Amino acid sequence: MDGIHDMGGMDGFGKVEVEQNEPPFHEKWEGRVMAMVRAIGANGGLNIDMQRFSRESLPPVVYLESSYYQKWFLALERSMLARGMIGADEIERGHSLHANPPLSRGTFAMKDVERIMTRGSFAREPRAKAAYAVGDRVRTKNIHPATHTRLPRYARDKAGVVERINGCHVFPDTNAHGKGDNPQWLYTVVFDGRELWGPDSDPTLKVSIEAFEPYLDRA
């Protein structure tokens, strides 16, 4: 979706402000939100792409005004509501009032903690050979789906070069909508700064994105 989250190249947000000796969490609830998101994700409640799409779908003003973990919380609550995993009346009352089907991997418990400390794999068995090789010239597609995509606006309809092949991965564009892994080849595609930003771009700039094969055409 062409949402507020797709920030690459926007102007006007100002200087990068660094907080010295920043703690992992500024408030206790932030840690609870992070842990709930990880737990519900790890045990089959909501996949990472569903959670990302839910955050992107927050109204732009809410997205900009909310802190990072507020966005995570709002998106978690919304997507669990939308999937019927919790009810609005339960949020209101602060207690479970209905029976719901369990998570596919059961309760997220102590036995599951160590498992999520190692990053999971998004690699999947390819269904076809990779269409592109390192060094191939490609052009990103000019697409504007209202659904989830990981092709940023600033890198659409741009000519670049395949620099790496990173294997065949879960395709976020379908996974975010419960339409399966739909594995696709994943490439690092590098663009010259001037291709992205025009003749006034820093001439020493090169930018790469991680591009799934359906985002690309041969140039």
Place this chain on the structure above:
Amino acid sequence: MAHDHDHDDHEHSELSDTQLRVRALETVLTEKGYIDPAALDAIVEAYETRIGPRNGAAIVAKAWTDPAFKQALLADASKAVTPLGHISRVGDHLIAVENTAKTHNMIVCTLCSCYPWEILGLPPIWYKSAPYRSRAVKDPRGVLADFGVTLPKDTEIRVWDSTAETRFMVLPMRPPGTEGWSEAQLAELVTRDSMIGTGVPKGPK
């Protein structure tokens, strides 16, 4: 003053509202049998105590002192780091990119906040903020200036936008004047920002 006071109250009540709502959701999820709160405690504790930039610093220091490891790290970072389970439980899809006199690398996620958690811990607020996400891909030298970093005019700046599940770490250049230093000594020079590409390692004192 009166206005400021009202504003403070407003912020305070919003914060309390979020706290209450988070607590309510955690209670609902617990009662439904989706989560065990003790397991959430353990996740929080891991990121507060065990998983942070020290993990990445140890990997960088090893690469600076062990040429075979450096080669393996740049060839396949996940494979190279996996045997170092005591340093990081990195899992799949880690890519290490090397800074040289010719090229400076910077990592960003313009679409959300993708970051190598297992190597660097949770991302700092600035990494997840609109100023960094919007400008890193268009004006990286301006962003570097915000961090007090100036690079030679002809250094190529390479920005890696983390738009998939691949994760990146920068292997910064080893500071001159550190010949003969141990891995432990070198690790002390490796800052979090030097592994994101918004900083450079500290120099020897």
